[in-house]
Amino acid sequence: MQTTQTPGQLLTAMRAKNPLVQNITNFVAMNIAANVMLAAGASPAMVHTKEEAGEFASIASALTINIGTLSPDFLAGMKEAAKAAGETGKPWVLDPVAHFATAYRRAAVAELMKLKPTIVRGNASEIIAQAGSQSSGHGVDSGDPTEAAEGSAIALARQSGSIVAVTGEVDFVTDGQHSVRIMGGSALMPRVTALGCSLTCLVGAFAAANPEGPFEATAAALAMFAVAGEEAAISAAGPGSFLPLFLDRLATLSPETLDTKARIVSA
Numbered sequence: 001m002q003t004t005q006t007p008g009q010l011l012t013a014m015r016a017k018n019p020l021v022q023n024i025t026n027f028v029a030m031n032i033a034a035n036v037m038l039a040a041g042a043s044p045a046m047v048h049t050k051e052e053a054g055e056f057a058s059i060a061s062a063l064t065i066n067i068g069t070l071s072p073d074f075l076a077g078m079k080e081a082a083k084a085a086g087e088t089g090k091p092w093v094l095d096p097v098a099h100f101a102t103a104y105r106r107a108a109v110a111e112l113m114k115l116k117p118t119i120v121r122g123n124a125s126e127i128i129a130q131a132g133s134q135s136s137g138h139g140v141d142s143g144d145p146t147e148a149a150e151g152s153a154i155a156l157a158r159q160s161g162s163i164v165a166v167t168g169e170v171d172f173v174t175d176g177q178h179s180v181r182i183m184g185g186s187a188l189m190p191r192v193t194a195l196g197c198s199l200t201c202l203v204g205a206f207a208a209a210n211p212e213g214p215f216e217a218t219a220a221a222l223a224m225f226a227v228a229g230e231e232a233a234i235s236a237a238g239p240g241s242f243l244p245l246f247l248d249r250l251a252t253l254s255p256e257t258l259d260t261k262a263r264i265v266s267a
């Protein structure tokens, strides 16, 4: 039986492994997400075309898929990669960006869910809509508080078998039976584009280092963002200066500080 590890221990394990994580993410997120992962201690590779995405997934330690700037070629690559991850037993994370906005996105997420993501990470509006309820999302931004998505997250986790993470002012992680809330972060975070997408990639890195415990891995990645975001915001003058301070804090955050400052409570 696996003993539960603290977020700090999981951060140590992630940095020691420096996991190769394949990210099929959107054009907006590619650069910032790769920088977030390098700062935190992972090794990102943005590889998405169908000719190589499946082959690459079988050598990577984890895969993340984000539908933010979807196209037929991206979708074909996503399906190849998710199949290969499933066949080779690698954890993979789905970020269903604005999937409620168009029929094309809805159909894509339905197809990807059939390939059984280990973890689904979205904002409150995305998770509410994915569980079949009416959300107030406007495009890629959430219009709902996390609290309103907790029931949807639990329902989605039970129905899909995936760990479900909802982010916002408060974060929520559930496997359908057990749930936690994570406090922290900053109101500046949703004012910088693609930080949620970057967090999805970091969840992949933590899952790669702890494949037996995707729930704890997800909570640890979210706690790292919460602590680094809260601390970076202290000296930030606005969204522009927040981003470099946040990258620096991800890089300097020690496992001990993460364990001291993380606010994770059972829900």
Ligand SMILES: Nc1ncnc2c1ncn2[C@@H]1O[C@H](COP(=O)(O)OP(=O)(O)OP(=O)(O)O)[C@@H](O)[C@H]1O
Binding pocket: 097, 122, 123, 124, 140, 141, 142, 167, 168, 169, 170, 171, 184, 185, 186, 187, 188, 189, 190, 192, 193, 194, 195, 196, 197, 198, 199, 222, 225, 226, 229
């Ligand atoms: N109001 C807030 N206060 C504190 N932290 C926040 C707030 N809103 C978001 N966050 C944090 O920002 C990070 C990104 O979450 P968010 O819910 O904004 O993702 P998202 O909507 O998918 O982002 P994007 O689509 O731009 O990538 C998470 O770590 C979350 O906890």
Ligand SMILES: Cc1ncsc1CCO
Binding pocket: 026, 028, 029, 068, 069, 097, 140, 193, 194, 197
């Ligand atoms: C702004 C934006 N548009 C499509 S994806 C993306 C990044 C945040 O989700």
Ligand SMILES: [Mg+2]
Binding pocket: 095, 097, 122, 123, 140, 196, 197
């Ligand atoms: Mg998002």
